[in-house]
Amino acid sequence: MDFFRNFPFISIVFSLFSAVVCSLLPGKAARIWTIAAEAILALLSAGTLLYTVILGESVTYRMGHFGAPWGNEIRFGMLEALTALVFALVLLLSVTGGARYVIRDVPPKKINLYYLLINLLGAALLALVYTNDIFTGYVFLEILTLTSGGILMIREIGRTTLAATRYMILNLLGSGLFLLGIILFYDVTGHLLMPDMHEALLELGKSGEYALPLSVTTGLVCGGLAIKSGLFPFHTWMPDTYGFATPTSSAILSGLVSKGYIFLLIKIMTRVIGLDNPILTVARNILFLFGLLGIVAGSVLAIRQNSVMRMISYSSAAQIGYIYMGIGLGGTAGFAAAIFHLLTHAVTKPLLFLSAASLMEVSGDSPVFHDLQGAAHRNRGAGFLFTVGAMSMIGIPIFAGFTSKLLFSLAAIGHLPFKTFSVLVILAVSTILNTLYFIRTMIRIYTSPEGKKEDRTPFGPQLSCVLSGSVMAAMNVILGLQSQPVLALIERGLALFS
Helix, strand or coil, rough: CCCHHHHHHHHHHHHHHHHHHHHCCCHHHHHHHHHHHHHHHHHHHHHHHHHHHHHHHEEEEECCCCCCCCCCCEEHHHHHHHHHHHHHHHHHHHHHHCCHHHHHHCCCHHHHHHHHHHHHHHHHHHHHHHEEHHHHHHHHHHHHHHHHHHHHCCCHHHHHHHHHHHHHHHHHHHHHHHHHHHHHHHHHHCEEEECCCCHHHHHHHHHHCCCCHHHHHHHHHHHHHHHHHHCCCCCCCCCHHHCCHHHHHHHHHHHHHHHHHHHHHHHHHHHHHHCCCHHHHHHHHHHHHHHHHHHHHHHHHHHHHEEHHHHHHHHHHHHHHHHHHHHHHHHHHHHHHHHHHHHHHHHHHHHHHHHHHHHHHHHCCCCCCCCCHHHHHHCHHHHHHHHHHHHHHCCCCCCCHHHHHHHHHHHHHCCCCCHHHHHHHHHHHHHHHHHHHHHHHHHHHCHHHHHCCCCCCCHHHHHHHHHHHHHHHHHHHHHHHCCCHHHHHHHHHHHCCC
C-alpha cells in the first residue's frame, strides 16, 4: 500500500513526459496518447485518494535525498487527492468531448502542439495541488499561465490573438505581484517550504515583529492570485478568452485553470499564513467584498449579452465571486463551501461550454441567441446537457449548484450581522439573476420559429461530446445528491492542512 505514496510524483512526471511524447507524434496519435494519459492520471489520482482515506493523514514526499533548501517535496492528503481527481477527470472529459472542435479550429500541423500544451497544463495543475514549496508553486503557476495562453492563441483568428494579449497582460501583472510577495515572505522567514514558513510566521506573530510588512506581503500574494483567477474587477479578459477560444480550450480555461490559482491561494492561506493569523483578516475582508461585487456584476453583465458564449463567460466571473465570498467568510465552513463550489464549477462550466458549442454547430456556428432558436430540437443531447448545467448554476435542488448555495448560507450564519445579511441577500439576488439569463436561454433553444419544423442532426458525430457531457452531468448530480461524503472529505482535508 505504501507504493501509493509515489502516485502524486508519478502523475506530475508522467504529464511532463506525455508532453514530450506529443511533440514527436502526429496530431491524431497525440490526441489518442493525451486521452490515454489523462485516463491514467485519473486512475493515479483515485489511487491517491483511496490511500489517503485509509491512512487518515497527510503524506510528505521528499524528492531526492536532501531536505530544504537543496531538495524539494510535495505533500498530499484527502483534499489534494480529491481535487486532483476532479481536475484529471474534467481534463479527460474536456479533451475527449472537445476533440472534434480541435480538429476543426486548430491548424493540422499544430494539433500535436495543442496536445503538448494540454499535457503541460495538466502537469502544472497537479503540481499546484500537490506542492509543499511556495516557489515551486510559482514556477508551475507560470507554466500554467503560458500554456493557457498557448491553447487560446493556437486558434489563429484575430480575436484570439487580442484576447490572449489581454489575458497575458493581466495574468503577468498577477504573477509579478505574487512573485514579489514570495520574495518578501522569504526575506522575512528565510524559508520556502510551506510548513517552515508557517512556523516562522507563528514566531513573528508572537513577537509582533514585521506586522506591517507581513500584511503588505499577504496583500500582494492574495491580490496576485485574485487577479490571475479573474476576481472582479479583473475579470475583463474572460468574455473574449472563453468566447473566441476553441470550445475545448474554453472548457479547460473556465473549468480548471482559474481553480488551480484559487486552490494554491487556499493552501497559502491555511498552510503558510494560518487562518488564525491577524494579518490575514484584512485581506480576507477585501476578497469578501470584491467577491460580492463580482457575483452581482458578473450576473448583470451576463443578462446583457446577446451571445451564449459571452453569457457563460460573464457567468464564470460571477461564480468566481462565490468562491471568494466563501474564502472571505473564513473558518472551516467558509473554506469548505468555497472548495465545494470550486469543484462544482470545475464540473459544470466545461459542460456548459461544450454543449453550447454543439448547439451553435447546428445553428450555423453562430453564438447569437436569435440564431440558436430551436437548437435544442436540432441537437437534443446538447440541449439536455446545457439544461442540466444551467439548472445547477441557478441552484435547482439535486444539482451541485444548489448544495453550494446552501453551504454558503450555512457558513454565513454566526458571522457578524453585516456579513450574514450581505451573503444571504447576495445569494437571493444572484439566484434571481441566474434564473433570468439561463431560463431565457433555455426558452430560446427549445422554442422553434413559428411554423418551422426542426431537422435533427445525426447522433454519430456528436457521440463523444454527448458521452463526455453525460459523465460531467452525472458528476454534478453526484455532488448534489452525495454532498455529505464529499463535504466530509473536504473538511477532513482542511484539518490536515495545518
